[in-house]
Amino acid sequence: MKKRPNPQTIFPISGYDSLTYVKPTIKNPNIIVGDFTYFSDKDFESHVLHHYDFNNDKLIIGKFCQIAAGVNFIMNGANHQMNCVTTFPFYIFEGWDQEIPPQSEMPLKGDTIIGNDVWIGQNATILPGVQIGDGAIIGMNSVVGSNVAPYTIVAGNPAKQIRKRFDDELIQILEKLQWWNKSVEEINNLIPILTCSDLSKVKEELRQLL
DSSP, X not given: OOOOOOTTOSOOSTTOOSOEESGXXXXXXXXXXXXXXXXXXXXXXXXXXXXXXXXXXXXXXXXXXXXXXXXXXXXXXXXXXXXXXXXXXXXXXXXXXXXOOOGGGSOOOOOEEEXXXXXXXXXXXXXXXXXXXXXXXXXXXXXXXXXXXXXXXEEETTEEEEEESXXXXXXXXXXXXXXXXXXXXXXXXXXHHHTOSOHHHHHHHHHTTO
């Protein structure tokens, strides 16, 4: 019997332990990851940096994302107060008489949200509060400090738009289709068109599915 894809498998490639499905490895409730998103390394949570409980910020990643080795997600705890004379965070160290500042005084950027089917290249850094749309591609070594539109390629430091992956009509079709929310069986049936490089054919066939 053919083996069925299982999003709860930690090592989804038989005999290869340097790539993991992220979801079954997560322990922090403020890191939420969708099915079949993989990381080309182990210990994904060690790449979510400055993620302190008192900020209560979340890292939310969709389904079928591809996250290369060395990618880091910088969370809001990395941001220091810049509305005071000093940026030194006395409150996190023992022995100093400063209470944790109220969130209204902190430069919090909100949750970091990554869409579905996003490819993040090796050693990229995602800064706090960034939202990356479905189907986007982040070039290797990029530093992403602002939002990325769906199906857009960005690269550089700071990351800037290189181009859209497809024309607006195909992007709209893909956003409406949301293939990543379909069942394993439906996705298996869609693989020939999802992996086809003839985009005119892809557009025509996907139109019929809406």
